[in-house]
Amino acid sequence: MKNGPLFLLGILAALLFSWAGIVLGSNAQLGALPAYYDANDSLSYPRRQPGIAAEGQIVYRELLCSSCHTQQVRRPDFGSDVARGWGERQSVARDYIYQAAVQLGASRNGPDLTNLAGRKPSAPDAADLMNLLYAGQGGMPAYRFLFETRRIVGQESAAALRLTGSLRPRPGCQVVPTRRAQELVAYLLSLNTTYDYPESKPAPAQNPEQK
Amino acid sequence: MTSANPQANPNDETPVEATGRCPIVLLLAFSLAWLLVSGTLAFIAGVQAHTPAFMAGCPILTYGHTRALQDTAFTYGWIANCGLALVTWILGRLGGHPLRAANWMGVGALFWNIAVAAGMVGIATGSATALTSLQIPGHIQPLMLAAYASIAVAGVLAWCGRSRPSLYAAQWYGVALLFLFPWIFSVAQVMLVWAPVHGVLQAIVEGWYAQSLWTLWMAPIALAGAYYVVPRVTGRVIPGYDLALLGFWSLIFIGGWTGGRHLIGGPVPAWIPTIAIVASVLLLPHYIIVLLNLGGAFTRNPADREGGRSLAFISFGLAAYVLGGAVDSVTGIRSVAAAIQFTWFDEAQRQLAVYGGVTMMLFGTLYYALPRLAGRAWASASLARGHLILSCIGIVLLVVGTAGAGIVQGSDLSTAGVSFAAIATDVHPWLSVGSVAHATLLLGNILLAINFAMTVGCGRLRAAAEALSS
Amino acid sequence: MNDGELLEAHEKLLGRQPDDRAKYRLLPLVMLFVLSGCVLFAATYLNRYSGHFDRSIFNENLLPTGSGPVDLKPDPIALGRRMFNSGGACYSCHQPNGQGIPGAYPPLAGSEWVNGAGARVVRIVLDGLQGPVHVGGKTFGAAVMPAFGSSGFNWSDEQIAGVLSYVRQEWGNKSKPISTDEVAKIRALTADHKAWSEADLLGVK
Structure with a gap:
């Protein structure tokens, strides 16, 4: 191998090859994936997030929650995701089209959050999530810096946490979530993938093994 | 063929050392500083993994931040600095002329490290991108690209102006990695940070970047060093060298296709992980060829103690590298992936590859070059010797x-009934072993840093003393 | 070996032919076999598990159906499950597990009404049910089932057919689905009907 320019051309072509195949190929398929319009509901799915939830996604990213939580449910015969109640179906590409920063995550030191607000029978509510963030639980550390302990002036704040036991603040004080905590919780409560797209449950026909 | 092994003596000095000593040693010093930073952060993250309350009250060192900071310091601090220094040195020596653009290299080294430090501050204060292997905030990335170009220009010029037209394997890998990094880094920047693509495409591009960074940049860094050091120390030509070409091109052509490995079962069309699985099987011949070519590293040569130490590091790294490749193809099988996906096993694979493989080979090259x-x-x-023993045990x-x-x-x-609290209890003893390992590795790297400082610093002091006395 | 010798020695090796000096070397041949094996595996695997590179195939065991990516009509059962679980209309009384609340709301799982004649359940959902009703040997008298037809929640024929098909096949029920046409026919027959009573319904065949 003596021809320098040819060598250079070769390595650039090699990279171009994988880039075109994976990145451009999938971009051609998914880059303009539209929302799915359901005539029965006169609505299109997925629903867009409210503004505060989009802010909350930035908080989720800044705190790098994705180092412990995934946002992808695998199909029922692949892992225990569905059996654990994280979702009723596999996540599909269309679930993510409105997310500014998709965070599928790669490790599960904590539960999956894809369908946190749509879990059955009991999805957590805002108060549950606030308490969890403040107190921590099991393997999840407490995120105290998302809260402020303030003196109660006049009436107690409606947003104040209802804490029990050793976590209860001193008399005359209250623990209130900061703006970031409220955004984060609003984001978590917007995570809902209960709608069934046609492609999320493909017909079991055409299985090559059953031919 | 000469059988005399080159000791570290003035006879082996080429014009490259005279012209490029300053920037290369500067890069190496930076790299070791980052290695210590990364080791400390790895230890903190290791403790946090089994004791989540550790430093949890500190907003800049939450578990997510520690992991991201550690990864950044390791990849862009340690591997980039050390790899670029050694690859430039090798390209310079094989080019056969004095190193040109050494000043550019020094300036680039300064700015690169300023950029990495700024990126670390950015991650800690909450501007991380949350993208695997690309956590540095977007506004710092263009500076890194410019600094990289400034560092790499010396290596590229040494290659362009080489005295012999022929190219040796170390040069293939070295030149390829110099050119490929800016390509993948700028593509990832544009497609993920400046004009983000839609939906799950982000995850696909992220996977492509992370895997390309490994197969097209980190692995070539390690191999360039190993292909240079092994024949020089053993004094024998590479066995099966005509296959090395196949090994090189298969890595370069197929490496980027393994990008969908982490998306098995995920919300992407099935063909993306399928191609990645196929690609990791097609890479097996690459690993076989590398093992065959560099097998000389396993021979012990007591006549050359310095070289023998390099070979010890390289042989360990080579074994880890090949083992990592085999494990990659096995865990690509979907039923295996279903069992270990999203677990610590993934981290183990990564450590085997980037620490056991790349870093150990880099250490070997460093021990030969310094x-x-x-x-x-x-x-x-x-x-x-202490560094070698602690590193092997630690890994x-x-x-x-x-x-x-x-x-x-x-x-x-995979058992739906087991709660996360129960899982945390079950993995606790294993993760404790992991934090002991991080401490061991950190200790070994402190020994390396002391040794480096003594070697370089004493040389300086002696030179100063000689200058004074004359 | 110094740098010059290193380059020279290896450059010579690179141009070597497999049958160098009439001695055929085994190594390139073995590598050729390994490589062919890998390529064969890769091609087979790619052909078998690529879902024909279709963007709607997320399960590698499936292949796209012949007519376009997937059927674009929503699955009635999926629609029904969503209707049942949305807005609190169904599940708040009958519960997500279809067991109802003893003494207040009748169960759907195993109910003879749900699994009985389609003509009756369609009427119940369209126009509601008032007065005591016997399910599984127990009497439920307290509650009123609201109308989901045009006098109540105003669900479409598809939605009513979907939710009925869903409850008739969920929680161990194994009855035939209700078609949209059947709902449309009964809706036309019973326009402006008030809520049904058990006696009225038993008269419907």
Whole structure:
């Protein structure tokens, strides 16, 4: 191998090859994936997030929650995701089209959050999530810096946490979530993938093994 | 063929050392500083993994931040600085002329490290991108690209102006990695940070970047060094060298296609992970060829103690590299992936590859290069031996502990009834082994840094003393 | 070996032919076999598990159906499950597990009404049910089932057919689905009907 320019051309072509195949190929398929319009509901799915939830996604990213939580449910015969109640179906590409920063995550030191607000029978509510963030639980550390302990002036704040036991603040004080905590919780409560797209449950026909 | 092994003596000095000593040693010094930073952060993250309350009250050192900071310091601090220094040195020597654009290299080194430091501050204060292997905030990335170009220009010029037209394997890998990094780095920047693509495409591009960074940049860094050092120390040509070409092109052509490995079962069309699985099987011949070519690293050569130490590091790294490749293809099988996906096993694989494989080979090359760059042998042989022993023990403990945690976690996760609190209890002992391993590795790297400082610093002091006395 | 010798020695090796000096070397041949094996595996695997590179195939065991990516009509059962679980209309009384609340709301799982004649359940959902009703040997008298037809929630024929098909096949029920046409026919027959009573319904065949 003596021809320098040819060598250079070769390595650039090699990279171009994988880039075109994976990145451009999938971009051609998914880059303009539209929302799915359901005539029965006169609505299109997925629903867009409210503004505060989009802010909350930035908080989720800044705190790098994705180092412990995934946002992808695998199909029922692949892992225990569905059996654990994280979702009723596999996540599909269309679930993510409105997310500014998709965070599928790669490790599960904590539960999956894809369908946190749509879990059955009991999805957590805002108060549950606030308490969890403040107190921590099991393997999840407490995120105290998302809260402020303030003196109660006049009436107690409606947003104040209802804490029990050793976590209860001193008399005359209250623990209130900061703006970031409220955004984060609003984001978590917007995570809902209960709608069934046609492609999320493909017909079991055409299985090559059953031919 | 000469059989005399080059000791670290002035006879082996080429014009490259005279012209490029300053920037290359500067890059190496930066790299070791980052290695210590990364080791400290790895230890903190390791403790946090099994004791989540550790430093949880500190907003800049939450578990997510520690992991991201550690990864950044390791990849862009340690591997980039050390890899670029050694690859430039090798390209310069094989080019056969004095190093040109050494000043550019020094300036680039300064700005690169300023950029990495700024990126670390950015991650800690909450501007991380949350993208695997690309956590540095977007506004700093263009500076890194410019600094990289400034550093790489010396290596490229040495290659362009080489005295012999022929190219040796170390040059293939070296030149390829110099050119490929800016390509993948700028593509990832544009498609993920400046004009983000839609939906899950982000995850696909992220996977492509992370895998390309590994196969097209980190692995070539390690191999360029190993292909240079092994024949020089053993004094024998590479066995099966005509296959090396196949090994090189298969890595370069197929490496980027393994990008969908982490998306198995995920919300992307099935063909993307399928192609990645196929690609990791097609890479097997590459690993076989590399093992065959560099097998000389396993021979022990007591006549050359310095070279023997390099070979010890390289042989360990080579074994880890090949083992990592085999494990990659096995865990690509979908039923295996289903059992260990999203667990610590993934981290174990990564540590096996980037620490066991790349870093150990880099250490081997560093032990070979520094005596020639500094003009004198390593200050302490026992520190070097200590570093070798601690590194080997540390990596084995780290990989075994983390992989064990991954297997336990995987079997627990696949049983729907096991709660996360129970999983945390089950993996605790394994992860404790992991933090002991991080401490061991950190200790070994402190020995390396002391030895490096003594070698380089004493040379300086002696030169200053000579200058004064004359 | 110094740098010059290193380059020279290896450059010579690179141009070597497999049958160098009439001695055929085994190594390139073995590598050729390994490589062919890998390529064969890769091609087979790619052909078998690529879902024909279709963007709607997320399960590698499936292949796209012949007519376009997937059927674009929503699955009635999926629609029904969503209707049942949305807005609190169904599940708040009958519960997500279809067991109802003893003494207040009748169960759907195993109910003879749900699994009985389609003509009756369609009427119940369209126009509601008032007065005591016997399910599984127990009497439920307290509650009123609201109308989901045009006098109540105003669900479409598809939605009513979907939710009925869903409850008739969920929680161990194994009855035939209700078609949209059947709902449309009964809706036309019973326009402006008030809520049904058990006696009225038993008269419907």
